Amino acid sequence: MALSTGKPSARRQGFELAMMSPALFLLALITLVPFFSIIWMSFNDVSLMGGLAFEFSGLDNWKRVFTDPDIRSSWLISLVYFLATVGLEMVIGTMMALLVYSLTRGSNIIISLLLIPMFIAPVIVGLLGRFMLDPSHGLYAWMLNETGLFDGNILGNVGSAMVAVILMDVWEWTPLVALIVLAGLTSVPEDVLEAAEMDGAKYAQKLIYIILPSISNILLVALLIRAMDAIRFFAIIFITTNGGPADSTKIIPIRLYDIAFRFFDLGYAAAVGITMLVFSIMVATAFTKLLKRQEKVS
Amino acid sequence: MTTSKRWIPLTFKVTLLTLLLVWTLIPIIWMVLSSFKPNSVITANTPRIFFTPTLEHYASLFSSGNSLWPYLLNSLFIAGVSTLIAVVLGCMAGFGLSRIRIRGKQHLAFWIISTRMAPIAAVIVPLYLLFRYLYLLDTHAGLIVAYLSFNLPFAIWLMTAFFDDLPPDLEEAAMIDGATKFQAFRYVVLPLMTPGLVTTAILCFIFAWNDYAFAQTFSGPSTQTIPIAAAQLLTQTGIDWGKLLAIGTIVVCPMAIAGLLVKRWLVQGLTLGAVK
Numbered sequence: 298m299a300l301s302t303g304k305p306s307a308r309r310q311g312f313e314l315a316m317m318s319p320a321l322f323l324l325a326l327i328t329l330v331p332f333f334s335i336i337w338m339s340f341n342d343v344s345l346m347g348g349l350a351f352e353f354s355g356l357d358n359w360k361r362v363f364t365d366p367d368i369r370s371s372w373l374i375s376l377v378y379f380l381a382t383v384g385l386e387m388v389i390g391t392m393m394a395l396l397v398y399s400l401t402r403g404s405n406i407i408i409s410l411l412l413i414p415m416f417i418a419p420v421i422v423g424l425l426g427r428f429m430l431d432p433s434h435g436l437y438a439w440m441l442n443e444t445g446l447f448d449g450n451i452l453g454n455v456g457s458a459m460v461a462v463i464l465m466d467v468w469e470w471t472p473l474v475a476l477i478v479l480a481g482l483t484s485v486p487e488d489v490l491e492a493a494e495m496d497g498a499k500y501a502q503k504l505i506y507i508i509l510p511s512i513s514n515i516l517l518v519a520l521l522i523r524a525m526d527a528i529r530f531f532a533i534i535f536i537t538t539n540g541g542p543a544d545s546t547k548i549i550p551i552r553l554y555d556i557a558f559r560f561f562d563l564g565y566a567a568a569v570g571i572t573m574l575v576f577s578i579m580v581a582t583a584f585t586k587l588l589k590r591q592e593k594v595s
Numbered sequence: 596m597t598t599s600k601r602w603i604p605l606t607f608k609v610t611l612l613t614l615l616l617v618w619t620l621i622p623i624i625w626m627v628l629s630s631f632k633p634n635s636v637i638t639a640n641t642p643r644i645f646f647t648p649t650l651e652h653y654a655s656l657f658s659s660g661n662s663l664w665p666y667l668l669n670s671l672f673i674a675g676v677s678t679l680i681a682v683v684l685g686c687m688a689g690f691g692l693s694r695i696r697i698r699g700k701q702h703l704a705f706w707i708i709s710t711r712m713a714p715i716a717a718v719i720v721p722l723y724l725l726f727r728y729l730y731l732l733d734t735h736a737g738l739i740v741a742y743l744s745f746n747l748p749f750a751i752w753l754m755t756a757f758f759d760d761l762p763p764d765l766e767e768a769a770m771i772d773g774a775t776k777f778q779a780f781r782y783v784v785l786p787l788m789t790p791g792l793v794t795t796a797i798l799c800f801i802f803a804w805n806d807y808a809f810a811q812t813f814s815g816p817s818t819q820t821i822p823i824a825a826a827q828l829l830t831q832t833g834i835d836w837g838k839l840l841a842i843g844t845i846v847v848c849p850m851a852i853a854g855l856l857v858k859r860w861l862v863q864g865l866t867l868g869a870v871k
Contacts, residue, residue, distance in 0.1 A: 312776040313695035320688035320751055321703075323680075327744050328710040331721035338721060349727060389615075396612050407612065409855050411619050415865075416854040418805035420822040421843045424829060425622045428629075428836060436625055436642045468619070473865060480862040480870045518869045525712040532807040536826055550716035557720050558812065570717030577717075581709040585701070588869055 338567035345561045358568035368569065370544070371552040378548050382466040383523045389467065390474025390519065397475070398482045408479065412472045419469065423536030426465040427452065455545040458538050462546050465533050470526070474519045481515025482508070517587055525580045528573060549573060623847070630840035637836050652837040663824060663842065670820040673735055674803035677742035682796045685750025686788070690780060692751065693758035708867065711748040715808050718744060723812055733815025741813055742803040749802070749867070750795050756868025757791030794860040797853045804850060821846050
């Protein structure tokens with residue numbers, strides 16, 4: 298870390314440095330050591346059987362990452378899962394926020410109720426999903442069955458399982474998008490809206506020409522926050538389908554977990570993990586760029 | 596209220612909001628409700644709203660041989676300690692980072708945020724190996740370290756954002772009056788930071804309390820947390836739904852209440868300070 302620059306100001310900032318150093322030292326210890334370990338692991342054959350053993354294997358793991366059809370299909374499933382969850386969350390979340398914002402009273406209690414899912418542990422979201430969709434006594438399964446919409450085992454069929462895990466994620470995280478967008482809506486210029494109304498603008502026109510442009514930055518924040526979490530968490534799928542049926546919901550983190558802790562191929566898992574890290578670093582880059590842009594605006 | 600707030604026709608608005616509320620709340624209400632149902636009602640072929648409530652599931656969680664107590668205590672201890680460390684160190688570092696003027700500050704900030712965003716599955720792999728070397732598997736310390744890997748950068752980043760909002764004039768005024776930097780921080784700045792500290796602490800606690808992936812990988816018989824208890828019951832054949840829903844209710848309710856307590860600062864917290 299290039300903290301002490303030797304500039305005269307560095308001495309006078311001794312207090313600030315002292316305040317920062319314990320946290321930064323600890324953070325460096327618990328993130329940089331694993332970071333260099335995962336890189337080293339990705340060039341090794343790491344065996345757990347009968348004690349830990351490293352065997353240098355060059356680029357073997359990396360060759361597999363880019364040629365393994367299972368990995369490719371998992372990235373593809375991740376992409377579908379990612380686009381569907383984040384897309385639905387953005388659309389429904391924005392809608393939710395617009396609705397709550399347009400309320401003249403009761404918005405506080407309604408948004409509080411709508412926010413509850415995002416405090417729920419993903420493992421409990423998965424539990425709830427399984428409970429509601431249980432073929433023999435789940436409420437949603439029963440409703441779908443009674444209305445004749447679907448009468449199979451929802452989590453046991455290829456297409457419906459994917460839809461179900463997507464909707465569970467949407468259920469949990471749409472409120473977060475709504476919360477963020479709602480905060481942004483307060484920055485929509487009221488006077489401009491009123492002027493547009495006087496001129497006879499319809500709701501759709503106001504939405505497209507005034508509201509959405511003035512919250513575009515906020516929407517981007519919501520998108521980035523969701524994008525990073527979409528690849529961070531995997532507990533919902535872990536607990537509901539664990540990637541099945543027939544690998545149809547095996548998003549990349551689930552695949553990685555399988556490689557690491559079912560097949561104990563930790564070196565290969567490390568290489569897969571690094572490709573995921575690259576993705577999250579790209580999101581983080583976009584996020585910090587956006588923050589800087591906001592600072593310039595304000 | 597100004598006219599511009601009434602953008603959307605009322606009936607349309609009410610219908611949509613009702614739908615969204617129903618979609619959001621039904622699973623939660625159904626879980627809490629069903630946790631008080633006797634097993635015969637839970638497993639009935641048709642859902643029932645009316646029944647004689649029972650506490651049997653909660654009672655069995657805390658009395659039987661495989662009690663929930665150890666899981667609960669592990670969760671409280673591990674989430675509590677990791678939150679405490681993250682908030683104390685994060686508060687100090689946040690103040691420093693907010694006030695310091697150095698070259699490369701952006702790179703430092705980027706490093707902090709990127710550690711928070713690292714995918715959990717990718718972090719688990721090297722941590723598992725390191726924990727094995729260091730005999731940290733199935734220890735409270737191991738899980739605390741694992742949770743610090745995301746809570747510490749989160750706390751630093753968020754506290755920096757909260758300190759950024761506070762103009763340095765106050766400390767400077769105190770220092771003109773003869774206070775040292777530490778005194779200015781301790782007696783002027785810190786008392787104004789209560790909302791920031793509470794928000795950071797509650798969110799850190801929720802993240803740790805809700806974790807499943809780390810606990811699943813690093814915990815053993817003596818360190819399992821509540822989400823693990825739920826997962827264990829879920830993977831058994833012949834799922835005991837009554838018990839599970841009671842666990843679910845216990846996991847969810849305190850966090851939902853804690854989260855809503857800091858609702859005003861939630862946006863700032865969950866967007867890592869990007870939105871106020």
